[in-house]
Amino acid sequence: MKLSKKEAVFQSEVLTRFELFKSLFLTLPFQQVKDTGTLLPFFSTHCEVGVEEHRSPEEIIDSFFAQQESYQTEASKLDLLFRIVQYVERQVVLFDAVEDSAFQAVGRSDEAGLLSAIFKMTENNPGLKKTVVNKLKDFSVRLVLTAHPTQFYPGAVLAIINDLIEAIKANDIPNIHLLLQQLGKTPFINKNQPTPLDEAISLAWFLENVFYKVASEIQSFIDDELDIDTEHVKQLIELGFWPGGDRDGNPNVNAEGTKKVATLLRTILFRCYYRDFRVVKRRITFRGVEQYMDNLQDIFYENSFNPVAHPKDVTAEIVTNLKAVKKVLKEDHNSLFIDSVDDLLRKVLTFGCFFTTLDIRQDSSILRQTYEFLITEHAATLGVPLNFLDLSEAQKVAAITFSEQDIPLLGTEEALVKDTLEVIRLMKPIQLAGSERAAQRFIISNCQQASDILCLRQLFLWSGWNKDALTIDFVPLFETVDDLTRAADVMKSLYSNAAYASHLQMRGNKQTIMLGFSDSTKDGGYLMANWSIYKAKIELTAMAREYKVDLVFFDGRGGPPARGGGKTQRFYASMGKEIENDHIQLTIQGQTISSQYGSLDTARNNIEQLLHAGLISHINQKPGDTLTDHQKHVMDQLAEISHQKFLALRQDPLFLKYLETFSPLKSLGSINISSRPVKRNAGKELRLEDLRAISFVTAWSQLKQNIPGFFGVGSALKWAEQNNLWKDVLNLYKTSGMFQTLIDNSMMSMTKSNFDITTYMKDDPEFGAFWLTLYTEYETTKRYILKLSETAKLMENYPVERESILAREKIVLPLLIIQHYSNKKLKNEALDPKIKDAFAKLVARTIFGVVNAGRNLA
Structure with missing residues (x-):
């Protein structure tokens, strides 16, 4: 062929x-x-x-x-x-x-979606150019780095990979040989469980070595193409950060750790500035700039190497001095080397004194616990009913008065309550050190009602914050299928609350809503999760438009399709008129960071594609991307059939037992990959609702069965054919970018599946029938997806990505066989303890290799 x-x-x-x-x-x-x-x-x-x-x-x-x-x-x-x-x-x-x-030479994507394509469209079209410029005034892409353990390369190995890339580009055989020697001596695993600070240091490598340079280069490219002056730059590429701030289900994150991470980010940024400034200083040796250059030398050096305990935001001072240098260069020195000053100025305008916004996240149950503690301990002064948590939602909302009191810590608080109150106070000095952008968002996981957000606002007002200076955005996170269904009602209650509406007005009338994908997949299956989030976006957009609120969606998406990843840029490009898409915000984590943003080339490509997706959905939206009522009805039915199929599997008494028996699920808790436990309620018996979505998806992927990425899809498509809806589904695939992306991403999950590895399970007396259920749905889904896409093999329309996946699967096949072999050996109770320990270590090591090879693993 x-x-x-x-x-x-x-x-x-x-x-x-x-x-x-x-x-x-x-x-x-x-x-x-x-x-x-x-x-x-x-x-x-x-x-x-x-x-x-x-x-x-x-x-x-x-x-x-x-x-x-x-x-x-x-x-x-x-x-x-x-x-x-x-x-x-x-x-x-x-x-x-x-x-x-x-x-x-190859590219990892078949998309043509780079910014140059849009700029080419505007060359002889002044009207379109004006449209693009206006769109860019209120558009941004925010990439939020999380420490979720979906890729296990330590920082030293990541650095070797980047050096190898450059050596291979240059065909430098001696250097490649040396780097392979270094690789052979460099350990791939952590001896100890990493702390949140360790995770922050690891991810900060990408900030310092990739994002710092790429974000500035793309911004410069856009400014040059559209003739935008550096001093009038509107930041298009924003960065967010979760290590040290995300305490949801992670008892190892505390306020002291959050403070250390904020300090680390600021210090690393100033060292980046200082390196750039030294280059500028070597070139700008002219008269008239001495005082400004001395001022900049002091600011950059002191903040890099002699950080103080309570630093201040000095962005304005840096900008003033850089602009003064520019003025002298323009007026007296023919603008010599002004580009290097412009480059540093652009970076300072982009990153300020904070580098990346440190998001704070906590579960609503902990916030309720904190609220209950305060109203119990300070009942006489706060005047809130002691039975507050037992009240109806309407009564709770009415009981919150938003009084301002600075309630001191008592020292008797439980650890999580104490941490909540401490981090609320800590956000103020973090903002003083780096502006409000340094830490301006508090994300409420498992948000189920408006009072969850209103109570959090009250906690801030009881912790030394004032209403007229509450520079915090409260971000509800809706994740389960039920929570997504109720999301619009929750937001309506908030928008119609006078106190919250006043707060929103002060915050530019902008509301960020986070929609999580991972747990909704675990909860409702692949098709239902995708459709539930899409429907929620339509409903939330309608609600925001009714109340004239500027809505920002923040998508909690992992790398693999089973956790909302895959061809993310195509997903954003396909948002119809019913969904707000002015700002693209998403989490990137684990192997997604290293595979898509680990080098300058890949990072630039992927960021440009996200920018292109947001722009193209505005200037060249396809009619099919806004679904008709009939198409929505078809999607409702497909999602429901898929959901019922997935629920039947989940409710099978063998479901978790199968996963625990054949996959390395238990081993995930014993390898040092994350500061976060594998499951919530770590000391209790495993329940599906406590199992983290990452562990859930990883366990299935080690079996090469990737259930979260396809199960139920085939049954839904088969039902459509049997009920005379096939033409409607085919039309959806051909006209709706959302549905096509959903199906194509499922193909990716299936391409990374290999049921041949586990065929031996079909003869197992206890689990044979269960395995056959999984395999049958895989075959059904494969048959109908190929029919729908009119192709002969999975991912036929993405040949390069397909070949990459198949090559990686071939490399790691020995690891999978060793893992399954070792896992079976561990079931032998009579095995010598030393031998058993060796097999346990083998399982752990193979997990590392398979995940690292997977790149968007499931």
């Missing part, structure tokens, strides 16, 4: 080069590396043949060792399996680097 042009480039630039550079591993001067590298191809082929023949992991591995005379003791077998895991881990890193180095 003839390859397409992009497939041919991918073959030569990625696959062939990977095989070439992979051979360098055999030359590394490490003990037993050559032996492992020589055996690995035989082991990989043995695994591939065994999977094709539907043999169990035990049969595959036992038959392999039966052919190896040198590995007959349990210790020698384990030693080789560990070395294979370590070898494959490093092959994954090499593949990442080779693929990223070829990004300009």
